[in-house]
Amino acid sequence: MTQTNYSTAVEAAKEMAHKRMAEFEDYLRMESVSTENRQIPETVAYVKGLIERTGGEVQVLDDLGGNPVIYGYFKASPQGNSERTLLFYNHYDVQPSDPLEEWRTEPFEPTVVDGVLYARGVSDNKANFMARLNALSLLNESGGLSCNVKFLLEGEEEIGSPNLGKYIEKYADLFKADACIWEAGSKDKYENYVVSAGMKGIAYFDLEVDTANIDIHSSMAAIIDNPAWRLIHALESMKNSKNEIVVDGFYDGIPPLSDKDKAAAAAQPFDAKQVAEQYGLTGKFITEGTAVSPTEALAFYPTMTVCGFSSGYTGPGIKTVLPRSAKAKLDCRLVPGQSPENVHESLRRHLDAHGYEDVRLTMIAAEGAQRTSVEDPFIEMVVQTAQAVYGDKNPVVVSPSMAGTGPSELFEKYLKLPIAGVGAGWAHSGAHAPNENVRLNDYYENIAHMVHLMEVFGR
Numbered sequence: 295m296t297q298t299n300y301s302t303a304v305e306a307a308k309e310m311a312h313k314r315m316a317e318f319e320d321y322l323r324m325e326s327v328s329t330e331n332r333q334i335p336e337t338v339a340y341v342k343g344l345i346e347r348t349g350g351e352v353q354v355l356d357d358l359g360g361n362p363v364i365y366g367y368f369k370a371s372p373q374g375n376s377e378r379t380l381l382f383y384n385h386y387d388v389q390p391s392d393p394l395e396e397w398r399t400e401p402f403e404p405t406v407v408d409g410v411l412y413a414r415g416v417s418d419n420k421a422n423f424m425a426r427l428n429a430l431s432l433l434n435e436s437g438g439l440s441c442n443v444k445f446l447l448e449g450e451e452e453i454g455s456p457n458l459g460k461y462i463e464k465y466a467d468l469f470k471a472d473a474c475i476w477e478a479g480s481k482d483k484y485e486n487y488v489v490s491a492g493m494k495g496i497a498y499f500d501l502e503v504d505t506a507n508i509d510i511h512s513s514m515a516a517i518i519d520n521p522a523w524r525l526i527h528a529l530e531s532m533k534n535s536k537n538e539i540v541v542d543g544f545y546d547g548i549p550p551l552s553d554k555d556k557a558a559a560a561a562q563p564f565d566a567k568q569v570a571e572q573y574g575l576t577g578k579f580i581t582e583g584t585a586v587s588p589t590e591a592l593a594f595y596p597t598m599t600v601c602g603f604s605s606g607y608t609g610p611g612i613k614t615v616l617p618r619s620a621k622a623k624l625d626c627r628l629v630p631g632q633s634p635e636n637v638h639e640s641l642r643r644h645l646d647a648h649g650y651e652d653v654r655l656t657m658i659a660a661e662g663a664q665r666t667s668v669e670d671p672f673i674e675m676v677v678q679t680a681q682a683v684y685g686d687k688n689p690v691v692v693s694p695s696m697a698g699t700g701p702s703e704l705f706e707k708y709l710k711l712p713i714a715g716v717g718a719g720w721a722h723s724g725a726h727a728p729n730e731n732v733r734l735n736d737y738y739e740n741i742a743h744m745v746h747l748m749e750v751f752g753r
Contacts, residue, residue: 303683307741310428311734317344318424322404322413328361328387328453337386338362341423341447348427349434350445355465360457361387361449365468368430371438375752379442381471383705384423385451388415389726396728412731417723419478421732422740423447425718426475429744440752444471448701451477454659455701462708473672473712473751474705475744479696480719481736483572484563487688489676490696490715492665494596495628495703497637500656501525504619509606512614521620522605528650529600529622532641537580539598543640547631551594558668558694562589593694597627627699634660662703664713668692672712679747680716683739716743 311318321344326337338361342352345366356362364386370376391401391414399405401414411421426445433439446469448458462469482488505521532541539545566579566588581588586595601624606617626637638657645653666673673692680690702713718740724730 303742303745304735304738306432307428307745308738310432311424311738311741314424314428314431317347318420319404321420321424322416323402324386325402326387326415326449327390328450329390334361334387334449338364338449341386344424344427345445348430350430350443353468355461358457358460358464363449363458363461363465364445364447365465366445366447368439368443370440370442370752374438374440374442376442378440378752379444379471380748380751381444381446381469381474381705381709381711382423382426383474383702384419384426384445384447384477385449386420386423386447387449387452388418388420389452391728393728398729401728401730406734409734410731411734411737412729414730417478417480417717417719417730417732418725419717421719421737422478422717425737425740426744428741429748432741432745433748440749442471443748444469451700454661455704458701459704459708462704466708469709471709471711473714474709475676475747476702476713476715477700477717478698478719478725479715479717480723481688481721482563482691483568483721484565485688485720486563486691487680487684487716488691488693488696489673489680490693491668491670491673492630492695492713493663493702493715494695494699495632495634495661495663496659496699497626497628497634497657498659499624499626499638499641500654500658501528501622501624502619502654502656503528503650503652506616506618509618510616512616515616518616521617522603524650525603525605525620525622525653528645528648528653529624531648531650532644533598539596541598541640541644543643544598544637545596545632546636546640547633548596548629549631551590554669555594555694556590558692559587559590559593562593562691562693564589594629596629596632597625599625599627601625628663629695630663630665633662661699661701662707663695664702664706665695666706666712666714668694670712673714675750676714676716676747679750680743683743683746688739716740 324337325333345352351367353365354362399412404413503521503525505519533539581591603622605620607613607615696715718732718737
């Protein structure tokens with residue numbers, strides 16, 4: 295694609311985006327917070343209308359519990375290839391907008407400031423869904439679709455997609471496709487356009503231990519165990535001072551990395567100084583001094599992170615108390631080959647074997663990992679079409695595994711298709727955070743990419 299063609303494609307995308315901007319803004323005003331069960335029926339009805347106004351057929355699936363799953367279908371034109379079907383996955387639910395005091399605009403009132411559109415859910419991932427609808431509108435106006443297009447939109451992604459597996463399993467024939475474009479993606483901090491080929495899974499746990507029925511005067515610590523120390527020691531037993539996870543069975547099932555996997559990780563841009571400055575880090579990267587590079591660890595290695603810890607008095611001043619209980623939150627990010635259930639079992643065995651039978655371990659979120667080979671023809675097609683749109687302006691890179699977690703393993707399990715993640719975000723989109731945003735030009739470019747991808751996919 296020449297610079298002239300690039301400019302023409304983005305300008306056409308911009309015109310269509312402006313034509314449908316009022317719809318987009320109304321969609322952003324929907325307070326579809328699944329955690330709080332807000333405006334879910336209203337949002338489902340609005341999404342149904344968006345697909346129908348774009349020319350698609352819609353079914354709302356709600357027979358298996360949870361928030362409805364929406365199926366959208368657009369048939370290939372007579373000149374297109376009806377033997378090829380591209381599936382788009384999106385979700386219509388969003389995160390809560392707390393803390394409200396940190397927002398510079400109203401979270402559910404879309405606001406443009408200096409070419410940046412702010413709203414809760416705009417990057418995660420309402421802009422990506424609208425970009426795909428806008429791309430379909432452009433194709434419909436210029437001769438029709440070169441392939442069949444399907445949508446699967448769920449309303450529980452932000453709470454771990456607890457019911458999605460049942461819907462995909464039952465309606466696998468309905469959602470059958472040749473490949474899938476995932477819900478989201480972004481440019482990275484170096485302004486590279488990132489194509490993600492997978493994502494890590496998650497096993498998230500509550501750990502709790504009690505050593506008494508009531509809080510006790512701290513002088514009794516001479517003879518009574520402290521639950522905070524007990525839980526700290528239990529956690530310490532799982533990971534050594536070198537940040538190595540030492541739980542037997544935790545790594546079971548993980549295949550060795552191939553040379554091409556390592557090459558893909560090595561190709562990821564990473565500026566250690568910039569990352570350290572971005573987060574205000576006070577220490578070294580835990581990969582320093584090891585044989586594992588930061589990009590290899592980010593893409594291919596599982597993690598174990600203490601996300602929270604609470605026990606006793608944490609207010610101002612002094613309260614000399616021996617607390618009755620302690621609690622911790624433990625986040626394990628998983629890679630292909632691991633399963634949340636096996637990780638749960640390995641942690642339980644570890645605690646029991648080390649004398650912590652009294653520490654209660656409850657898995658409260660679980661999603662498996664998924665990864666499509668970076669050599670898959672579909673990944674190559676997504677990269678090539680992105681390069682045609684972005685050209686030298688924004689280099690295109692392939693990430694073996696995106697940073698977040700989602701239900702892509704279900705698509706691999708029941709639909710058996712390759713998956714690529716792309717979208718309209720950027721490094722400072724702030725998904726899940728106050729002042730969530732997308733840059734409008736990134737939004738227009740993503741529309742242009744989706745147009746070109748669907749054109750090529752049908753061939």
